Amino acid sequence: MVALLVFLAFSGLSQAIGNDGADGKFERRDSFHFVIFQDVDLDEASGLRGSRHFEQQLLATLEGAFDLLDSLLRIRPDRKIEVFVWDPEIFDTRFEGLFRFPAAGFYGGAIHIRGDVKLTERLVRVLHHELVHAAFDAAAPRMILPAWMNEGVAEWFEARAVGHRRLSAGQREALLRAMKHGALFSLADLSMASFGGLSPDAAGLAYLQSHAFIDYLVETHGERDLVQFSSDVIRKGSLERAARRAYRMDLDALEVNFIRSLGLL
Ligand SMILES: [Zn+2]
Numbered sequence: 001m002v003a004l005l006v007f008l009a010f011s012g013l014s015q016a017i018g019n020d021g022a023d024g025k026f027e028r029r030d031s032f033h034f035v036i037f038q039d040v041d042l043d044e045a046s047g048l049r050g051s052r053h054f055e056q057q058l059l060a061t062l063e064g065a066f067d068l069l070d071s072l073l074r075i076r077p078d079r080k081i082e083v084f085v086w087d088p089e090i091f092d093t094r095f096e097g098l099f100r101f102p103a104a105g106f107y108g109g110a111i112h113i114r115g116d117v118k119l120t121e122r123l124v125r126v127l128h129h130e131l132v133h134a135a136f137d138a139a140a141p142r143m144i145l146p147a148w149m150n151e152g153v154a155e156w157f158e159a160r161a162v163g164h165r166r167l168s169a170g171q172r173e174a175l176l177r178a179m180k181h182g183a184l185f186s187l188a189d190l191s192m193a194s195f196g197g198l199s200p201d202a203a204g205l206a207y208l209q210s211h212a213f214i215d216y217l218v219e220t221h222g223e224r225d226l227v228q229f230s231s232d233v234i235r236k237g238s239l240e241r242a243a244r245r246a247y248r249m250d251l252d253a254l255e256v257n258f259i260r261s262l263g264l265l
Pocket residue numbers: 001002003129133150151154
């Protein structure tokens with residue numbers, strides 16, 4: 001759920017995420033665009049056959065996500081993306097403290113997934129979400145994207161992956177409620193590298209608002225402009241210039257229009 005790359009790089013924790021499984025053993029499998037390292041301890045939990053089946057489903061889902069990312073956002077990472085699948089208990093103990101909210105996966109130079117015995121819808125969403133972070137990072141390794149864009153596009157993409165084209169009624173109500181209480185963040189507030197340091201409630205709203213902003217851009221200007229905006233940001237590094245080119249207005253104006261649109265829900 002979280003892009004931890006920058007956070008990890010700054011805190012030196014990236015070294016803490018090595019290639020050693022719980023017992024020092026990861027099994028490697030390659031597909032066209034991914035390398036999966038699966039903690040062999042998962043075999044003990046699910047039996048070897050169950051684990052293989054899970055791994056095959058995982059690779060098929062990731063390859064499908066890769067194609068969807070290419071067709072929706074025109075982003076194709078040009079190197080293989082590494083995916084670590086951890087034993088759930090090891091994942092929880094090893095990475096607790098990185099998040100103030102439960103995480104089923106995160107991106108930190110590679111995609112890290114809390115292993116499971118079967119591919120749940122939640123995990124399918126997480127795989128799509130983290131792939132966006134991995135793809136942005138592969139395309140612009142030195143760029144620190146504002147979290148509203150990184151998380152907003154990731155949330156939008158994972159929702160699309162499971163068939164949701166618009167925000168749900170519940171999500172809209174939550175936004176409206178936050179607006180009425182004056183609790184909405186500004187885009188500037190959401191421009192940190194990661195929401196990982198926010199409290200669970202604040203993080204929930206930050207993700208939702210970032211998703212809603214991307215959803216607003218797609219609804220009002222279309223997917224093609226989002227493709228132009230995101231590829232421009234990645235290639236040239238300026239959000240303001242990318243916004244003016246894709247949307248013919250600056251980010252402040254887009255933000256004002258977005259907030260106004262919430263009042264009209
Ligand atoms: Zn994320």
